[in-house]
Amino acid sequence: MSDDATTEIVPGWETIIGLEVHAELATATKLFSDAPNRFGGEPNTYVDPVSLGLPGSLPVLNEQAVELAIRVGLSLHCRVQRSVFARKNYFYPDMPKDFQISQYDLPINEEGWMELADGRRVGIERAHLEEDTGKSTHVGGGGRIHEAGHSLVDYNRAGVPLIEIVGAPDLRSAEDARAYVSELRSILVAIGASDGKMEEGSMRVDCNVSVRPVGDAVLGTRCEIKNINSLRSLGRAIVYESRRQVDLITSGERVEQQTRHWNEDEGRTHKLRSKEEAYDYRYFPEPDLVPVDPSEEWIESVRAALPVLPRERRHRLAEAAGVDTATASLTVERGMDDLAVDAIGAGADPARVLVHVENNLADGAGALTATSFAALVAMEVGGDLTATQAKTVLATLVTDGGDPAAVATDLGFEAMDDGALESVVDDLIAAHPEDWVAFTSGDDKERKKKSGFFVGMVMKATNGQADGRAVNEILARRAEA
């Protein structure tokens, strides 16, 4: 079975998935101090007493982080509400205070939803603010934690604002999970909240997986999987974990509620700790911070300033093109839906527009405008350009801009008139009599092969200007004659 199975991972079993995504917010400063929120600086240069947790230091909340959190909440159709910060207490060297300021009972955003590219809605339980930790690097041994001689800690990242988005367990496959992450990422990027780069760590995904026999109503025991660093790993981890859990159950054992670590090289998960060992974080409301209660005015102003979101783009293009949202999604993903909608609005054939985006605009639209796109498609549909020629003209419009008719003329793409084309075909028939006989009297397979032969010869003779369809039409007429 392939890792990308979209059908049941194990036949007869349903996989339930809920994702927790942490995204770094694109602010200038940290969540609770005005030290810079920047990547890649010299170690311990983006720090101050607050981000080092020095005795006597106090947190002060970043207004822009709240603004972005509200944007995220509204984009995910959450209720934006009065919220309180809480301390999550645990010891770890990358934690300057040995507690993390997060949100627990009263998060800023709750109870929302997100629509995937295929139109299905999934639940968003909450999206709250919390501070990031510093980074430790292990030195000595194999560079992995258990073999390290010692660790070095850099607190540049400590205090960077994070938004933690907790999704409902509404996903059912590895593909669902990847679609969820992609959609979430494109929303975060569209609203300017985060740059969403999983491989760089500005977006991190933890995955909760459980299984149950198809048809069962009760949820199985779930395991949380950490250390997933790419969409591909996400899929692989879900598949592995589903199989692992099914194997346990079918061999008579129970799935233990655990946190597990995904090992990319080994392609498997390892137990980190069990529920019994689950850490007691001793959450309590952060006494150094006061509640955040965004006013209706503030929330509405954020709402009014939201850009058009991917979901809206899909719906808009779907409507304009007369297709379903799933079909529209690729164009939206490529960021070319505005272009497509405008081109269609200028009269272009929607199907051709979408096909071109899919096949010929993978690297972007460049200098192509909606007007020239529409004109190009009109020429193609009207028979002035073959598909091949249209592709070439399009490429030029992308790199250099301009008007399709002018570009076509410059490239020497005149439409061949029918008469000229027929003589070319006749000449070739005459020059290849055996092949012609094979074409006219052969079986389907032979006919197809020979048609390809003749079309190819015509293309060669006309420097690619012939329209393949027209050639086949002529061959068919000649064959009947």
Add this chain to the structure above:
Amino acid sequence: MSTPEGTTARVLASDIRSGARSARTVLEEHLEAIDAREGEINAFNLVLADEARAAADAVDARVAAGEDPGPLAGVPVALKDNMCTRGVPTTCSSRILEGWRPPYDATVVERLVAAGAVVVGKTNLDEFAMGSSTENSAFGVTRNPLDPTKVPGGSSGGSAAAVAAGFTPLALGSDTGGSIRQPAALCGVVGVKPTYGAVSRYGLVAFASSLDQIGPFSRTVADSALMLEVIGGHDRRDSTSIPEPAPDLSSVLDHGVEGLRIGVIEELSGDGLEGVADDVRARLHEAAAALEAAGATVATTSVPSTVYGLSAYYVVAPAEASSNLARYDGVRFGLRVDAPNAGDMNTATRTAGFGDEVKRRIMLGTYALSAGYYDAYYGKSQKVRTLILEDFARAYGEFDLLLSPTAPTTAFPIGEKTADPMTMYLNDVCTIPSNLAGHPSMSVPFGVGEDGMPVGVQVLAPASGEPTMFRAAKVLEAAAPDGHPAVGGTMVGSSAGVRHE
């Protein structure tokens, strides 16, 4: 030695600003006083003589240049050693921070220095401000200047002693459950805990974040008012800071108490409260009478929930402390005791670096917050705070100010209460309710007990009620019985009121 009047911060500052006296001379006098008795009293963890001289000289230079160094120009001040002073060791009287030099100044330190004050040293405290006697310090006990066999109170015992001994006219302390007011009472000086949020906590090493406040010690009520005007007011680096400038206290100080309604808190003063000594109670009644004589209406009143204050405090404060003190892990600063792995290093460091009282409170606090116990302890205690607030609100519906003893007894002998933590905790029963409510309160010396040791009377006010509170304090100060060290003008070294054993 200068005259009593000449030793107040107000007069000193005024003389120095006008050029009548030099800051350097004033400083040297105080350094002499320190030299004479610091060996015996141990008020300081660190005396900054050279730095202070340089600061005093700088003040004099500014005066000579026709500039105004500020309202505390040249006034020597002592700082409790849990306030960050850049480049200067800030130890919280703990081994775990021994020698730690903060890379920044607390806001109050910045404001004091900007006002021209001369920082003379860092004073001793109960480790991490946890205690009521300064016996929990890792650097030795501080002795009460009025009787060196007795405690100065705590946790700000060093600051209280420094002022009582005449080492400095002003000192700063911190108060979480009474740590300014109780030592003020035991040492016979004025001590103020302002409204929560009135003074910035930025740079104050946190003990219990929702209770801690910085406040002044002084020999006179007017000096504490001046200090609060300098250090108080909004600080954008402290999210729990009241968004207002410091209130003007000086101009209302002498407005008296005519027409004010003052309630004596029954639950903290009556025969009902175990442990309040007869002589303390007697001074309280005399203080009430003095206020009445000055035109106030005085009656008893009930603030019932205060009886739960001690219990709630000894859950909330340790709970917050257990979290605030987690950062002392040997990683970034302070003591490290090495071990093969980070977790064991944390444990070895904290075990070696913290004293018993700190460990007790950390464990108590960890327990109160732990899974399964949160609602019963921390959750409930936070609700008790609301009850206390509501009871105070009812009382302040009828009264402008409230009155109680500050401490249940006069200063007790060193070592008397160290065997049983609970006995020590009972010292805070009168002071704790103000911290839980976030209200201001202050201790004013009012006579002595049967043993000749000072008694303090506590004036309580509603949130931001400092102006009214200080008016009553001023009246009490003027009416205090003769022979009291602070008001009678008896200086360090004089025989009256001082015991040498």
Add this chain to the structure above:
Amino acid sequence: MTDRISKEDVAHVADLARLTLTDEELEAFTGQLADVLDHAADLAALDLDDVEPMTHPLPIHNVLRPDVVGETSDRAEVLACAPSVEDEQFRVPPVLGESP
């Protein structure tokens, strides 16, 4: 209400708080903590279901700071306080296990 705090409880919280206790200390601390908590047991009798917890003494909210970079610490000054430094970073013994 809850049972009196036991030695196991104290050992557990000592562990959570990264403290090691000797047997004598465990014994002594257990007794002392139990005394304090017994005192707190008088709260148990109170019916506080309808009372809101007071988490902040001040009735303020929305204390926010503009998103503008301020001063950063001088790295040398900060690292000078550190028990162990390597490559401008804080050096610590290896951590067993991953972050909770």
